[in-house]
Amino acid sequence: MAYNLGIPVYKIEQEMPYTELLKWITYFRRRPVGYREDNRTYMLLRAQGIKESAENLFPTIRAVRNYEDSKIEAGKVMPQGKFLEKMLRAKNGDGSGWDLLTGDKNGKADNQP
DSSP states (O other), rough: EEEHHHHHHHHHHSOHHHHHHHHHHHHHSOOOOOHHHHHHHHHHHOOOOOOOOHHHHHHHHHHHHHHHHHHHHTTTSOOOHHHHHHHHHHTOOOOSSSSHHTTOOTTTOOOOO
């Protein structure tokens, strides 16, 4: 990691806070060293007719795609909150169509009495 950051190891040990070190470790797990070069190589291989997926050929690309997929999955969570609950409980609903998503025709959430 010291090589990739361009600083000597002793500076990391003596001067870098532990939380910053953890953030760099997380960053390099999400964007491994050599990812761009592997992606460029994969595009050249595709131009030559290789049918194999990028994730099977290069572990760095697999790591980046797994992180991107996890971000997408986290974004698919249904909205929650007190204000949304009040809107769903309102008489005749709020007209937003949330009742269609929750499956209740009365404007109440499935888990509400």
